[in-house]
Amino acid sequence: SSGINAEYGNDVLRKKGIIPQKAKEEPEFTEEMIQEMMDDAIRKQMGGKKPEEMDLHELSDLEDEEDEEFLAQLREKRMAEMRAAAALAKFGSVLEISGQDYVQEVNKAGDGIWVVLHLYKQGIPLCALLNQHMQLLASKFPATK
Numbered sequence: 001s002s003g004i005n006a007e008y009g010n011d012v013l014r015k016k017g018i019i020p021q022k023a024k025e026e027p028e029f030t031e032e033m034i035q036e037m038m039d040d041a042i043r044k045q046m047g048g049k050k051p052e053e054m055d056l057h058e059l060s061d062l063e064d065e066e067d068e069e070f071l072a073q074l075r076e077k078r079m080a081e082m083r084a085a086a087a088l089a090k091f092g093s094v095l096e097i098s099g100q101d102y103v104q105e106v107n108k109a110g111d112g113i114w115v116v117l118h119l120y121k122q123g124i125p126l127c128a129l130l131n132q133h134m135q136l137l138a139s140k141f142p143a144t145k
Helices: 002-015 031-045 056-088 099-107 123-140
Strands: none
Touching: 031 056
């Protein structure tokens, strides 16, 4: 009985705006509902015919149209990904910066831009070797500064 009273109390609090309203439950879709929606979409695309009323040629045409539409969407998505990658690929080399350049080049590089630093000293063979590898990596990962 305390559950009923608590629910009644929550209803009163909701009416007064003290607690938020209950979220509306989304209707569950049954397999039959999904099949009916698919059939409706096919009927609409085929001028009102049901799939079982179509001959093999019509079904093949429908499949071809679906394939072409899917490939066009996939192509457009891939092109957008390539344009985004090209926009990020603007570095590709190793730059030497001074202490005065640090804030501008590193801290203010921009959102989502990775910066790799190599603090080195002239005349140390391992530093020179690491610089060579950094040059190779910079050309391989031009989106990283």
